[in-house]
């Protein structure tokens with residue numbers, strides 16, 4: 001596939017050979033653009049952004065860089081190439097051929113899985129739509145928009161599956177994806193983390209660090225699916241997702257680095273007095289976004305999860321590795337955790353059949369990955385001579401879904417009294433005062449190439465080996 005494609009919708013699924021599907025998607029396209037103009041990034045649609053565009057799945061083809069106005073971005077449909085004779089490699093049907101069509105008996109489940117994943121893509125664009133006004137640099141502004149257009153492409157990837165494999169109800173679901181709105185009480189997005197407002201850049205970086213990382217694990221689990229088109233779509237989405245996670249991890253890391261520098265500058269080690277973001281506030285935002293993202297994995301003990309695994313719809317992260325998972329059936333094996341008993345009076349060790357605990361298993365892989373990032377952040381603090389450390393709270397803390405929902409559990413994972421919890425809540429989770437402080441700190445954008453807001457350190461290097469002071473966004477005269 002050439003870079004300059006004459007096709008309306010760039011793709012590697014041979015769209016032109018299926019006139020009906022092509023027409024359906026070409027009808028959906030203007031509705032997508034209407035949605036983008038209404039709910040996509042507010043205020044920067046005419047500017048030239050230095051973006052990467054996927055134009056093919058070949059090496060190099062998925063990352064073409066150049067200046068683009070966002071509404072002219074070429075959202076395409078790309079699947080990683082099919083593997084010959086792929087077979088199902090986990091659950092009850094190991095060894096059977098993977099599916100190229102949706103089996104009737106799993107249609108409902110697969111549609112639900114795809115719609116739920118799809119819904120998160122436009123939702124995050126909606127959540128982030130006003131952040132451009134307070135970007136700490138052109139580099140960061142560009143990264144925000146890169147994430148936004150790629151979430152748009154991920155929506156395309158899922159809509160392609162709905163249109164090609166789910167007939168009329170798939171087309172209806174595709175329309176509904178453009179109708180729901182993040183945070184709208186009447187037609188909210190499906191998952192709660194995607195209805196939370198995002199008004200400042202610390203939240204944006206925490207979101208791309210923690211919530212997009214949930215996306216990585218969900219996509220990774222679906223990349224194992226017996227439904228081959230879903231596996232191939234999500235596999236390709238993961239290549240783009242890596243950048244979103246990079247934006248999040250390094251974004252939080254750069255804030256921490258700057259905070260450490262400002263602490264060293266201040267006679268009382270007070271970053272706030274030097275116009276930075278204090279570490280305790282950063283910790284509260286990490287506590288909030290990490291715990292909110294944990295909920296996205298679903299309940300610890302889940303019959304849906306067991307069904308998805310046994311039927312081969314959704315595996316574990318890296319399921320195809322025998323080293324990681326010597327047992328791809330998990331019959332009669334157990335998963336242990338501390339569960340609340342006696343109406344939440346205390347926690348006690350309990351065993352759940354592994355298949356029913358697949359959400360928890362996936363969540364554990366995620367937690368390990370988050371811990372690796374936290375270790376890097378702590379290295380930054382250490383290198384700058386700061387003795388305080390960032391900590392991931394317990395998986396049990398601040399949960400709204402699953403075994404620990406609404407229980408008074410402290411960040412260390414201990415069940416405490418409701419009174420003790422409420423008394424300390426403001427030191428564990430963001431408060432209105434924190435939000436107001438960030439708002440006042442981030443009240444104007446930085447638009448000069450190479451300049452950064454005082455509360456964040458510059459990145460080590462620019463995008464695509466370009467200098468940090470490259471003009472990542474070219475503004476149209478206002």
Ligand SMILES: [Fe+2]
Pocket residue numbers: 121150151154215241
């Ligand atoms: Fe995405």
Ligand SMILES: [Fe+2]
Pocket residue numbers: 147151212215241244
């Ligand atoms: Fe993402």
